[in-house]
Amino acid sequence: MCGRFSLITDVYELMRQFQFEFDGELEPRYNIAPGTDILAIAAHGDKRVAGMLRWGLIPFWADNEKIGYKMINARAETVHEKGSFKQPLKSKRCLIPADGYFEWKREGNVKQPYRFINQDNRPLAFAGLFDRWDRGGKTIYSCTIITTAANEKTAAIHDRMPAILEREQQDIWLDPSVTDPLTLTSLLKPYPLGKIDFYQVSTRVNSARNEDEELIAPLNSK
Incomplete structure (x- = not known):
């Protein structure tokens, strides 16, 4: 599962690295949680464009937008089979840039968070899917991380x-x-172990209400 990540890289640097167009502002975010809007990059004609999509995919056929809270992730092994994801896999794919992501490990009585980053400190590109949901005059563009x-x-x-x-x-x-589908799912493999690092961070990241630079600092640096 990927349930939290960060993105603090300047938007112009992101545009340079991932070669996309974006008409908007991007604030540094240290503790991105499901249900919030996140930057996603997709193909549009012969170029790449980016927009802010809600994290938690709402399938176009869903009766209620709350289903998105159960769709923050899609498993690579079954993404081509699940009704919520197999159509977006064919035609609504995106990249979700991140500087790092968080996971937790139980250590005694504590769930210790760790931050995972690219070894060269460059932003990562998560494989994602998106969809458009329309109900009652309301339109939501949403996405999921594979x-x-x-x-x-x-x-x-x-x-x-x-x-x-x-x-x-x-x-x-x-x-x-x-x-x-076989060509696409063949891309969804574990990232090479020599290209990723991780370190302990403060348990303050456990609360999505916390949003500051301290959350991405190595625990032993304090």
Whole structure:
């Protein structure tokens, strides 16, 4: 499961790295939680565009938007089979940039949070899906983050991790001409263990109400 992440990189640096257009402002966020709007990048014609989508996918056929709280993640192993995800997999794929993500490990009586980051400190690109929901004159664009099995390094903390796409995989993922489920799901593999690091952070991250720079600082740096 991926239930929290951070994104503090300047939007212009993100635009340079991921080559997208974005008409808006982006505030640094240290503790992004489900149900909030997050930056997502998708293909639009021959270019990439980004927008703010609600985290927690609401399928177009859903009767109630609250279903999104159960759809914050999609499993790579079954994403091509589930009714909520198989159509978006074909035509509504996106990248969700993040500077790092959080997972928890029970240590004694405490659930200790850890932050996972790219070893070179560059932003990560999570594989995501999105959909549009219309009911009663209300329209919501929402998304989900795909997860996969943890690699051998991160499995020490949690058995799942976001499906992180490398540069060449990002191009395939966003290519609207690619619709074969086997081709797409073949991209959703554990991130190479030599490219990711993790460290303990404050348990203050446990509360989604907390939102400050201290949440991403290594615990032993205080």
